[in-house]
Every structure is written in structure tokens, then in C-alpha cells.
Amino acid sequence: MIKIVLLGSGNVAQHLLQVMLKSADIELVQVFARNKSSISHLITKEQITSNYQDLKEADLYIISVSDNAIAEVSSNLPFENRLVVHTSGTSELSVLDDKNRKGVFYPLQTFSKSKAVDFSTIPICLETENERDYKTLGTLANLISKKAFAISSEQRKSLHVAAVFVCNFVNHLYEIGNQICDDNEVPFEILQPLILETANKITELSPKEAQTGPALRKDTKTIEKHIEFLKDSNYKEIYTLLTQSIQNV
Amino acid sequence: MIKIVLLGSGNVAQHLLQVMLKSADIELVQVFARNKSSISHLITKEQITSNYQDLKEADLYIISVSDNAIAEVSSNLPFENRLVVHTSGTSELSVLDDKNRKGVFYPLQTFSKSKAVDFSTIPICLETENERDYKTLGTLANLISKKAFAISSEQRKSLHVAAVFVCNFVNHLYEIGNQICDDNEVPFEILQPLILETANKITELSPKEAQTGPALRKDTKTIEKHIEFLKDSNYKEIYTLLTQSIQNV
CATH class of the missing domain: 1.10.1040.20 (ProC-like, C-terminal domain)
Structure with a gap:
């Protein structure tokens, strides 16, 4: 069982949320969202927070927000040395705050809110700073998709x-x-x-x-x-x- | 049963030939081809001619050659007042010689020699000079595809x-x-x-x-x-x- 906190409630975040809820091997501990109503149809209100201080413990924190907000969200996290990843195709690994272990979990697909996608066919591009963290991301990737690739920031x-x-x-x-x-x-x-x-x-x-x-x-x-x-x-x-x-x- | 003579042995002609051979309601009377070897794996040599004078009687003559050869092939036909169509998306109805009844039978798809296509999903664009001929083309179109559209030369x-x-x-x-x-x-x-x-x-x-x-x-x-x-x-x-x-x- 892998424990996850998702930060974000936009297009990609919602698709990720839905596919993670389907897996028996993923425990979605919490979602951080300023706008609770956009995801309240998917999870209970108790699972949603808009306060960084309330963030719970997890194996992995997934920041799925717009590119220009990633740095801010990651620096607001009130803990250190945990695995924190973003889901962006454009942002480098280094935009994440140094206080935590950094990674990227980028599902390469075009997401429309109004159209369901089959996550199992979506390639997930992974990047981490060390082997152990890569294994964690790989585990999650394999739970929701058939294809995971190690892809550097430059690639x-x-x-x-x-x-x-x-x-x-x-x-x-x-x-x-x-x-x-x-x-x-x-x-x-x-x-x-x-x-x-x-x-x-x-x-x-x-x-x-x-x-x-x-x-x-x-x-x-x-x-x-x-x-x-x-x-x-x-x-x-x-x-x-x-x-x-x-x-x- | 609709009787057809196909003129041409290129990419589109070969795909048409193959789909027509599969239909029990289409009688492929003959194929006109200068290069017999390109289609000899599909039909018997007796069914292939390279002599206009040998062309047999049919309900429909389909000219499936390169755009700049359509006019010449249609003017070489040694008969009059039969239904003669081309398969081009680019050429107008009027490139066909006036001595026969003209039409267009244009399957809108990208054909590669090396890749089979499912003809049933291909839209066929039809144009004729009169209702009776449209009916003939419509019959053929419905035998090989689920979608036929009346499309003018301009469209x-x-x-x-x-x-x-x-x-x-x-x-x-x-x-x-x-x-x-x-x-x-x-x-x-x-x-x-x-x-x-x-x-x-x-x-x-x-x-x-x-x-x-x-x-x-x-x-x-x-x-x-x-x-x-x-x-x-x-x-x-x-x-x-x-x-x-x-x-x-």
C-alpha cells in the first residue's frame, strides 16, 4: 500500500485523483485544494484541506498545479526530507524546494475535463534524485499505467x-x-x-x-x-x- | 450483382480491387493494367488486359489512375454512353471524356501499399450527372462501405x-x-x-x-x-x- 497526498484540484489533478481512487493498492490520504467544491464530488470533505499545517504523513506528495505555482506550493510544505514530486512536462526537477527529496511524475497525455481517459495506456515519465525514490515512483506508476519511463529534465x-x-x-x-x-x-x-x-x-x-x-x-x-x-x-x-x-x- | 471493370493498378486501384473481390455482389469483370505483374497476385491473367479494344461490357468503369492520366484513359475508351468514373479527390468530373456518362467514386482515405485498411469505415464521395447513375454508384458504395456522401466537384x-x-x-x-x-x-x-x-x-x-x-x-x-x-x-x-x-x- 502506497500512501499519497495530492496537492491541486485542476485538470490533471482530477484525472490523477480518479485513477488513484480506483486502485486498492493506493491509499489517498488527503487532497490539498483551495477550491474544495471542484473535487467534493470525488472524495469526502474530511479528506480535503486548504491548510498546509494540516497536511498528513504520506510516502509521496504529488504537486499537480499550474507551472508557475509549483515552486510556491513546494516551499510552503511544513516538513522536510519527504518525497515531493510535480506532474509537469515543462518544469524542471529543480523548481521544487530543496528541503524535500525531489521527483517528477509526468503523465504524458492531453487531458480534457469533459473526457475520460484510459490511464493504463498513458506513459508516465519519471525522474528522481535517487534509486529508492525512483522505486517509489515506479511502484505508483505501475499501479495506474502499463508504461513508465525514466526521463531526465532535459529529455x-x-x-x-x-x-x-x-x-x-x-x-x-x-x-x-x-x-x-x-x-x-x-x-x-x-x-x-x-x-x-x-x-x-x-x-x-x-x-x-x-x-x-x-x-x-x-x-x-x-x-x-x-x-x-x-x-x-x-x-x-x-x-x-x-x-x-x-x-x- | 453489379459488373465492374477497373482501370489502373496503382495504390488506390489495388485497395479497391481487393475489397471488391471480397463482395459476393460485385462481379469484377476485368482489370485494365499496363503493368500486369503488379496485380497478378490478386486475379488471374485472363482477367487482366492492357488493350483498350479488349475491354468487356460492364455496369461501371472505374478509372483509378494518377490525376494527369485520367483524361487520356477516359478518351481511349472504345465505347460510348456507359458509366465511367474516376476515384480522384482532386480532379473534377469534367476531366472525363464527354462520350460516356461521367461520375466520381472517391474513397476518402490515406492508402499505403503496405498497410491494409478497413474499407467499411471509409467515406465514399459520389458525384454523377443523373439520378440513375447515382443509384449505381450508391449501390457499389454501400457494398464496400457504411458511408456514402453526395459531394459535388466544388465540395x-x-x-x-x-x-x-x-x-x-x-x-x-x-x-x-x-x-x-x-x-x-x-x-x-x-x-x-x-x-x-x-x-x-x-x-x-x-x-x-x-x-x-x-x-x-x-x-x-x-x-x-x-x-x-x-x-x-x-x-x-x-x-x-x-x-x-x-x-x-
């Missing part, structure tokens, strides 16, 4: 940048596709099987092998037609830049 | 442009993500659940609702760190342009 930074490309930017291209469909009275759902297949494909082929389309074929006639078709100057610019980038790989 | 053009954004460009962003991982010795597989979830998400939420990340949050500190982290000037440019685009929506 995590690169992963987060890569994630912006393959998630945030990709979703923005979906939005542009949706907008083009709307503008031309075509149902966007026609594109959904293509979107899913494009994502599924790279579990079997590398993205380089999976590339198709007019840019790769250097089909100048089609490319010109498409750029002419796009009325929005921003879309034109994105089309041109990504076409060039595909051709320069 | 199809917009769909194809949108498809470039949500498939070709998206895959290129996957490739950039892969490259960033390789450069930093992080396994790209860590990003795969994120990629799949990002694609799955928009079957429940609109891309606009699903958008997350530093650009949307206007998290300037993280954005600056990321741009500094990217050494490749092309990646920097793409990061900057897509971040601006997300913020301007």
Missing part, C-alpha cells in the same frame, strides 16, 4: 516540445480542416476516418514512411490549385510553409 | 484541401515530433498514446473545444523556451506560425 523538455507539435499543433490543423469543411458546407465527419487512420498508421510505419500527398509527390499543379483555393491568408501561409518543409526533409 | 475540392491539412500536414508534424525525440534520445513511442488520443478526442469534441497547450493559454514563457530549444530554423518557423495561428482563431 522531458524535448518531449514537451515534441508533444506541442504532435498534439496542440495537430489539433489546430484539425480545426483548420473543420473550418474549410464548414465554409464549403461539407460535413467534417467525412474526414474523421482519415484522421484516425493517419494517427493509427504511425504505430506500424514511421511518420517518414507514412507520408503521402501532393507536397511529397512534388505535384506543383495541385499545390498551386490548393493555395489559390484557400482565401484565408493565414491558411495560405501555413499550407506553403508545411509544403516546403515536407519537400526539404 | 470535393475543398475536402481534398482540408484532407491535406488533417492528414499530410499532420503526418509531417508527427515526423517533426519523431525527429525531436531522436535528437534527444527519447523513444518516440512515448508520444503515440498522445497522438491517438488527440485524434480520438475530436470524435467527441470539436477541434476548437479540444485545443490545449501553451499557445492557447498564451503561456509566453513556455513558448519562448520552446522556440529557444528548437535549433532547426524550419522547426522554429513552423512553431511560431502555428502558435500565432492558434492565438488568432
